[in-house]
Amino acid sequence: MNVSVFGLGYVGAVTAGCLAARGHRVTGVDVAASKVEELNHGRPPIIEPGLEERLGAALREGRLSATTDASHAVGETDLSLVCVGTPSTVSGGLDLSFVRQVTREIAEAVRRKSRPHALVLRSTMLPGSTRQLVAEFAADLQSSGALPVYYFPEFLREGTAVRDFEEPSLAAVGTHDGGAIPTALAPLFGQGTPTVSWETAELLKYACNAFHATKVAFANEIGRLGKALSVDAQAVMQLLCQDTRLNISPYYLRPGNPFGGSCLPKDVRALVHRARLTGASLPLVESLLPSNDRHLQSLMERIATSGHQEIVILGLSFKSQTDDLRESAMVEVAQHCLGRGHRLRIYDPQLNLAALVGSNKRVIDTRMPHLASLLHTDLRAALGTRGLVVAAQKVVPTDQLAPLLTAEHTLLDVNGWPELRTLGAPYDGFCW
Numbered sequence: 001m002n003v004s005v006f007g008l009g010y011v012g013a014v015t016a017g018c019l020a021a022r023g024h025r026v027t028g029v030d031v032a033a034s035k036v037e038e039l040n041h042g043r044p045p046i047i048e049p050g051l052e053e054r055l056g057a058a059l060r061e062g063r064l065s066a067t068t069d070a071s072h073a074v075g076e077t078d079l080s081l082v083c084v085g086t087p088s089t090v091s092g093g094l095d096l097s098f099v100r101q102v103t104r105e106i107a108e109a110v111r112r113k114s115r116p117h118a119l120v121l122r123s124t125m126l127p128g129s130t131r132q133l134v135a136e137f138a139a140d141l142q143s144s145g146a147l148p149v150y151y152f153p154e155f156l157r158e159g160t161a162v163r164d165f166e167e168p169s170l171a172a173v174g175t176h177d178g179g180a181i182p183t184a185l186a187p188l189f190g191q192g193t194p195t196v197s198w199e200t201a202e203l204l205k206y207a208c209n210a211f212h213a214t215k216v217a218f219a220n221e222i223g224r225l226g227k228a229l230s231v232d233a234q235a236v237m238q239l240l241c242q243d244t245r246l247n248i249s250p251y252y253l254r255p256g257n258p259f260g261g262s263c264l265p266k267d268v269r270a271l272v273h274r275a276r277l278t279g280a281s282l283p284l285v286e287s288l289l290p291s292n293d294r295h296l297q298s299l300m301e302r303i304a305t306s307g308h309q310e311i312v313i314l315g316l317s318f319k320s321q322t323d324d325l326r327e328s329a330m331v332e333v334a335q336h337c338l339g340r341g342h343r344l345r346i347y348d349p350q351l352n353l354a355a356l357v358g359s360n361k362r363v364i365d366t367r368m369p370h371l372a373s374l375l376h377t378d379l380r381a382a383l384g385t386r387g388l389v390v391a392a393q394k395v396v397p398t399d400q401l402a403p404l405l406t407a408e409h410t411l412l413d414v415n416g417w418p419e420l421r422t423l424g425a426p427y428d429g430f431c432w
């Protein structure tokens with residue numbers, strides 16, 4: 001393909017070098033004449049291992065050139081990749097001015113072209129940015145097919161950028177409606193790359209970077225606490241990473257229920273308490289309980305604004321396959337519903353009130369002494385004929401649930417239970 005790459009910084013220079021090495025004919029574009037000059041001599045405008053060889057070879061083989069003339073570059077190529085900077089504004093927002101300028105230039109140049117051109121935005125941009133840019137500069141071109149627009153986040157890391165580009169750790173491409181990409185572009189995006197909406201691809205990039213930042217901050221906080229307690233935190237974190245079932249895995253990484261139960265809240269609380277006594281400051285770990293509480297509050301707000309007077313809770317324990325009610329978020333939700341005067345029914349086949357003992361029984365005796373009158377053992381009686389069904393746990397097979405739902409039920413899925421979408425009743429995902 002003939003490809004133009006806008007922005008010849010850390011991302012753009014690597015993109016230009018690696019695409020040229022794959023056999024594409026690449027035209028680099030930058031407003032900085034010095035970077036254009038460097039590229040035209042086969043020299044990388046930035047330091048990046050492996051880049052100089054690729055640029056030099058591409059130049060010698062006639063597959064690389066650079067210019068400051070955007071219109072010329074668009075005219076010469078079939079596709080433009082945009083890798084210009086998106087720095088922070090003074091207030092911490094995102095400065096899209098460089099991407100806006102380039103998108104405008106490309107759209108104007110495409111209007112002068114007689115054949116379609118593809119626009120692939122790679123700069124990191126907040127959800128909604130691509131749609132906003134298209135609306136501003138290229139709505140007609142995108143809808144007529146003259147300028148199909150893709151958002152393709154870049155995940156490379158400086159220092160290993162060439163290898164990351166050639167073997168990306170993650171790839172996903174955003175299209176205007178989440179639909180498939182043309183087969184001709186599959187080699188560029190990578191075979192089998194998932195296609196999502198523009199906004200999903202945009203948020204994916206931020207979710208990845210926020211997650212990486214969370215990992216670093218977490219390891220550092222455990223390190224600081226370990227140092228304060230004379231414990232070897234390097235050994236702790238190395239062992240932590242050996243658990244690929246619960247720790248380094250997709251487990252605990254699904255949006256849904258707040259955390260609860262007999263361990264996580266208690267142990268986070270104790271860790272924060274101990275850290276304070278040692279003088280170690282752990283803002284990330286300290287924020288976990290407030291964050292969880294905020295999540296629970298937002299669930300209660302959703303219930304309060306649902307318009308339903310009758311509430312049905314499916315699953316009262318903090319997770320399925322247990323009758324443990326200690327620090328279960330749903331006990332709090334139930335109390336909240338009662339406090340607001342809702343008619344509440346609860347279904348949880350794991351819960352046998354007569355068998356509850358110890359601290360688990362104390363939860364009920366002190367917080368919900370009237371639970372017995374709300375807990376139904378019969379699913380039909382629990383669901384009734386109307387109400388908001390707060391599906392917190394998968395406590396019943398969907399084929400038993402489906403025939404008992406009416407048009408006056410709404411399913412509020414707190415757990416991420418995809419089959420609920422197919423049951424006919426209105427469906428609402430808690431945080432998706």
Ligand SMILES: NC(=O)c1ccc[n+]([C@@H]2O[C@H](COP(=O)([O-])OP(=O)(O)OC[C@H]3O[C@@H](n4cnc5c(N)ncnc54)[C@H](O)[C@@H]3O)[C@@H](O)[C@H]2O)c1
Nearest residue numbers: 007008009010011030031083084085086098123124154158
């Ligand atoms: N650096 C990374 O490791 C990395 C990784 C993934 C994603 N990203 C994202 O990729 C984007 C680019 O990052 P970078 O580090 O390469 O930035 P950079 O600042 O190194 O390079 C940006 C380049 O864009 C050029 N530019 C600005 N306006 C232009 C215009 N109108 N026309 C042509 N060129 C123009 C600048 O002169 C500069 O050379 C950012 O959104 C960044 O967040 C960066």
